[in-house]
Amino acid sequence: MKDVMKKVSILVVMAVLMITTFSINNIKVSAATNLDVKAESAIIVDANSGRILYEKQSDLKLPPASMTKMMTEYLVLEAIEAGTISWDTTTQIGDYAYWLSSNNSFSGIGLRQNKQYTVRELYEAMAIYSDNATTVALTELVAGSEGEFVKMMNAKAEEMGLQEYKFVNSTGLSNTDLEEYHPEGTEPNADNLLSARSAALLAYHLVNDHPEALDYSSMLSTTLDDRELTNWNWMLPWDDNNFTQFGFEGVDGLKTGHTDAAGYCFTGTAQQGDRRIITVVMKTNSETERFVETKKLMEYGFSQFEQAELFSADYQVEDQKTLPVSKGKEDEVEIKTAEAVATTIKTGEEDLYQIKYEMDPEKLTEDGTLEAPVEAGEKVGEAVIEYTGETDNGYIGGADNVQRVDVVTSNAVEKSNWFMLTLGAIGDFFANVFTTVVDFFKGLFS
CATH class of the missing domain: 3.40.710.10 (DD-peptidase/beta-lactamase superfamily)
Structure with a gap:
């Protein structure tokens, strides 16, 4: 019976210590997260x-x-x-x-x-x-x-x-x-x-x-x-x-x-x-x-804040993993971030960040494609970090200070030879003619 009571007493003491420690930790967190600055x-x-x-x-x-x-x-x-x-x-x-x-x-x-x-x-x-x-x-x-x-x-x-x-x-x-x-x-x-x-x-x-x-x-x-x-x-x-x-x-x-x-x-x-x-x-x-x-x-x-790597090097945005390529031996090329994206974040908010691509308009044609030849590792734009949480105080230098990393091509795309380019041009011509004819007859019966 004495052994049982002794074990119960130990358990009670442990429980009290756990509750006390939890309360103290909560107080510390509360004090750190609620700022009352007298300035x-x-x-x-x-x-x-x-x-x-x-x-x-x-x-x-x-x-x-x-x-x-x-x-x-x-x-x-x-x-x-x-x-x-x-x-x-x-x-x-x-x-x-x-x-x-x-x-x-x-x-x-x-x-x-x-x-x-x-x-x-x-x-x-x-x-x-x-x-x-x-x-x-x-x-x-x-x-x-x-x-x-x-x-x-x-x-x-x-x-x-x-x-x-x-x-x-x-x-x-x-x-x-x-x-x-x-x-x-x-x-x-x-x-x-x-x-x-x-x-x-x-x-x-x-x-x-x-x-x-x-x-x-x-x-x-x-x-x-x-x-x-x-x-x-x-x-x-x-x-x-x-x-x-x-x-x-x-x-x-x-x-x-x-x-x-x-x-x-x-x-x-x-x-x-x-x-x-x-x-x-x-x-x-x-x-x-x-x-x-x-x-x-x-x-x-x-x-309350820490330095965190949010996205690794070679990161690819879902549904934006490739760019179309014109006049090339391949129709598209994969793109990725050139380096890891790290920044200071509030602890626990890793999932409140995303990457947005801003493509270089000088690299793209009017149709939004890259024109071959394309080199591996060629910079085609920049990736900008975006915060999706409720409170974003921004950057001390304004929008110009927003963190960016280069977006580059994953591989090279060679320019297609003159014969294939010619065939492609002919195919595009007749495809446009066919589309025009179809649209004409649709107009007659609409």
Whole structure:
């Protein structure tokens, strides 16, 4: 009897543990799938595909504060890549930058006018400490003046396809704060404007076109003129106990921002395995809240989505496995995808995707056929991934960013010889004559 009771007790304990574990797991899933982001505007983007994983009022234009500097970073890195300047290029500090550096409200790091600073020194202070004076010094070096640099910023924004933006200076301060130094060609009381979507698209270009930017945004600190400048990003792997609560695996950037008008903003990015995501929160209520809310977004992006191969290489769409061929030894040729189709999807939604062919009209005749000769592996169009579920947030770059792979022929088709082509032409002629005669007599008796 005691053995029976002992076995029953063990079973009861196991059942309770199973129920408890199931409940805890359900709570975790619920917490991860239901986002309540305390920011006026927010977005999550997959940095590899550009797919938008989540958005909240992401088209709302707001002052981005120092997140503006992401565009400044991009243009400086572009100038280095083009060879216009180098990391070792030196420059002196002008009156405008010196004025900013002497004001604690703007920077306060006290740059010297009798010293040559390298581009690397200035860039680190801008990217790590979000310094305004060194930012202006870089813009003057690259473009001659901040006013000319602002023109470059807006031109690059248009080139990138940013939808909601306005750049009036390189730092993110209000032009009102800059007083007589506000950039030429801009309004004295104007502000930079960006939506979360445009900030994410800017970050998407920055990390993909110039990944070296992450080498600097991930640095905890740098030194300039014997002064330590500390990174404002509390989600980096700090040892400081005050910051570890905000840490998140894989965070290596990107840019914080704060003004009274903008609130507390943050464009973050993190890499885990072969996946990188970009997040933006705008107009949160405190310095800590922007990191707490970003952490929510990152947890959601990594836990609820995965990289998946949806269609293997050589995939053929049912009922579209072949294309007709004219003037060839064969009447048709098989077509297939040239490579596997992989993308970031919400876990469990593999079956909600399909492939749609978009054939190259220049490859086809008016009758929609390929004209022989046809080579094996010849590109005849593209396959586009289509999502058939309820909510599709699209891609950060719009329709142009939709993932595509080439559609190619599986085999070659030789051109038919002149005799067979002639017989075919004669056959087509008499077939057309016969059809015309039949239609004529049908018309007489109808």
